[in-house]
Amino acid sequence: MSPQTDTVQRNLTPASGRHNGGMRHTPRYIVEDPNEVKRLIRKNAWATFVSAASTGLVASHYPVILDEDADELTIISHFGRPDEVAHELGQHEILVIIQGPHDYISPSWYAPGDIIPTWNHVTAHLYGTPELLSDDENYAMLSKLTDHFERHYEGGRSLSEDEEGTRRVAKGTVGLRMRVTRFDARAKLSQNKQPDVVDTITANLAETNPGLAAEMERVREPRA
Secondary structure (H helix, E strand, O other): OOOOOOOOOOOOOOHHOOOOOOOOOOOHOOOHHHHHHHHHHHOOEEEEEEEEEOOOEEEEEEEEOOOOOOOOOOEEEEEEOOHHHOOOOOOOEEEEEEEEEEEEEEEOOOOOOOOOOOEEEEEEEEEOOOOOHHHHHHHHHHHHHHHHHOOOOOOOHHHHHHHHHHHHHHOOOOEEEEEEOOOEEEEEEEOOOOHHHHHHHHHHHHOOOHHHHHHHHHHHHOOO
């Protein structure tokens, strides 16, 4: 039996931009708060980029970070050449998938007689048309991207240590900034189960997938 998955939508533009894709509507899992989507991006930088190019569907994987200076939900990233050509980047809307913690949920953690498995996950689908960056903007973005991750390491490196050399390498990339015009986001975290069952699921996940267990704890309603 296949685990159940579903997707919902949140529009960041007027209703005229609404996308009607016949998606499954399960209100208890909907994430509508852009700040929650930002939190997901900050914690899960490895993204999947999908384009419906004139040659067919194209997918690539690159890190993304938030443009924290932007007023609206905006991400920045880069493509290695020639991926931007395959995606026809900047010519149309693309989909960027942010995958947070996820895992199989076994019915062995449920009460006897409940035998339907599922898959818990936190996921966001971001939509927008990327803006391609100039060479200088791209280098600044790559520097910011590198600093963002290197700050977690003792003795972390910076592109500025060899600007001439790293600028040469940067020419093999294309930077992008994408304002998210709408998003589909879901936090499916056993909200449909009784508190004692959620306790059991969370306890089991805490041993093998603490990130997902922590997400389940976040969405739990306070107990009386």
